[in-house]
Amino acid sequence: MKVVKKIITHVLLGSLFVLVLTGCTNNNIQDTPTILAETNDAEQESSDVDSSQEEAKSEENGMVTLTIDPNLEGRTGTTISYSVGSEIDLSSRRYFFTREGYNRDLTLYFDADGQEMIPDNKFVIEEDTTVYLGWTKWSDDELPRINEYLTLLDESKKILTRPKAWNGDVDAFNAYAEFMDSTNIINAQGRLQVIDNPGIIDEMNEYRNKLVQTTSDVDEDVWYIWGDDMPDGTNPENFYLTHDSEDFTPFLVPYLAEDQSEVKGNMIVIAGGAFHRRANLHESYPAAEFYQNNGYNAFVLQYRVEPYSQLESFADLQRAIRYIKYNGENLGLAFPERVSAVGFSAGGMTISGMIDKLESDSLPSDYFNNYTPDEIDQVNSSLDAALNIYGAMEDDIKDPETKELPEMFFVVSEKDTTIPVESSISMYMDVFRLTRSELHLFADGIHGIGLGSTWNHGTYTAYSQWGDLSLTFLDITYGYQEKHIEN
Missing domain, CATH: 2.60.40.4270 (Listeria-Bacteroides repeat domain)
Known part of the structure; x- marks a missing residue:
């Protein structure tokens, strides 16, 4: 076993070196x-x-x-x-x-x-x-269309994080989201798209005008997880062209089961995006609907990304767990004490980072000097199960034998060229003797494919089965199925 682990580690280190260079180059x-x-x-x-x-x-x-x-x-x-x-x-x-x-x-x-x-x-x-x-x-002639462009971008940040407020026409919302998701704010020359392509404003307005808003208050169906105070160790000043506006505060988008008597537990869903965006369209929104339709209350976590640090992302997940456990009964949730999480790519890293960096009984003030804890922060933030979908990185959980580990479920494809498959194998080998764990390694599939099917990449037949496999895993976690049925 030790020899195999050493080989995997050496391969991974080589892969990580390439990954770091690629990340630096892309920036x-x-x-x-x-x-x-x-x-x-x-x-x-x-x-x-x-x-x-x-x-x-x-x-x-x-x-x-x-x-x-x-x-x-x-x-x-x-x-x-x-x-x-x-x-x-x-x-x-x-x-x-x-x-x-x-x-x-x-x-x-x-x-x-x-x-x-x-x-x-x-x-x-x-x-x-x-x-x-x-x-x-910017010239005086350019300023009017630049300002209109930036205003439309700023509006899209709120629309795309609140799908339930705009679901009067689901197809129109998806078309708008797909257009905005596939449109680079900056063109290949590093300039605002609108500078060299003024027509993009008309395209944005065309998709925007087809949206059907279903509530006058777009915040009606979101749950803000922090109160008036929020731990912030970064204090960023520049929000120009960032994924969120300066006034963004983290929240949950609830996908609640209609009949709480049939609910098995609560699932927090965390999109990836390299910690500079949240890939909700392909990852968290479809996954939330999947778990909602299969016996769980699901909650999409809109967590902080750049210009904030990853520690703020970890703190947002910890707070989301505590928020559900603390408020669940008053919110009418079944089994509020049962909380698991599924994370894609950077979302999986967020789960691992929280387990590694933030003890389940720790306070945000242990890591952020500018924060005063409240009653919610006193709640234990342990997870029942952690589903890491193409987001496992070696050593994300250091000294796992000293950590409070949830049951763990890993999914990765051999064809993933963004995060090496060896890293999922390595993390699985680190934890499988410490907690109940499963590793699902598929021959086909790409990074960012979510449940296994997206509008622009089609469907990977075998890979798309991992969702059903996770339901069986969770059934065993929560006692709805036996691990072993004797003849």
């Missing part, structure tokens, strides 16, 4: 050449002393570096290595930097002041070189 600039490692502070002093020698050695070896600087305070760019004399073509690179009040120039520059333009964004690199992104202020 900045997509590229394929070798990315050079950054030096830390301890190494910097010695590297400065020998910098000229290193540059000479680098050029002797036929390699030089290109640094692409975003030209933004507080933001770092990417350093890439090339052979001396390489023809550099940056005309088709994708840049994901944004700056409120500015458009990114389509031209790059050899200087930070934007005086020395790089013709066609192409040049031959002979020595270590830094190029800079350029920025131009």
Whole structure:
């Protein structure tokens, strides 16, 4: 067993290294050449002393570096290595930097002041070189449509997190959600879509105008989990183009069973999205309906994502568990003490992170100095079962033998290229002797497929069975089926 575990760990570490590089690249600039490692502070002093020698050695070896600087305070760019004399073509690179009040120039520059333009964004690199992104202020002519565009985006953030307030025409809501989900706010050049595609406003309005609002108060069917006070260790200031508006506070969207006498338990549903968005459309909304239709009260957790930290995400899940247990009886919920959670990708990491970082009897004030606990925070936040759907990462739960583990259910596909399959196997091996666990490994399926079927990726036949498998798992958890039936 130890030998197998060691092999899996080594494979995973290699996969994680690639994943981290991909994540960094996506946040900045997509590229394929070798990315050079950054030096830390301890190494910097010695590297400065020998910098000229290193540059000479680098050029002797036929390699030089290109640094692409975003030209933004507080933001770092990417350093890439090339052979001396390489023809550099940056005309088709994708840049994901944004700056409120500015458009990114389509031209790059050899200087930070934007005086020395790089013709066609192409040049031959002979020595270590830094190029800079350029920025131009929004013009007075652009401002009206930019403001309209940003207003529509801000409105969509509230609409898409409150599906029950707009379900007068489910098809219209899904079409609107699919359009907004598939529309990049920033285009391939790193500019607001509306700058180069003014017609997008008409498209957004066309989908928006088909929505049928079913309640005058869009908050009527949501349950805010925090009171007037909310633990916040990040205190972000910049919400420009973030997934949520500045006034966002976490809440639950309840999908309650019509007959509470037939309810088996309560399921919190957590979408993924790499902690910078919530992929509700493909993951949490369909899953909530699935569990609602199969004997559970389901609750979609609209938790905090970037610019907040992951610790705030973990705290939101802990609070959601406590909220249901504390208020469940008054809200008419059957078995409010029975709470499980299913998380997709980053949603699964949120479950693991909460188990690892936040003890079930801990208080938010243990981690956030600016928060005063209330009565709800005194409730135990342990889960009965945790369903981790393509979101298991090795060491997300450190020293699991010391943690209060729920029963655990893992789902992953061999074809998942975002989170390596080895990580689910590794976490399963860490916990299966400590708590009742199941691992379901499918030959086919992709990352982000939710229940196994989406509007844009079709259906994976075998993979789509995991939902039914989870129902059997939960039936055993809650005593509705026996683990073993003797002949």
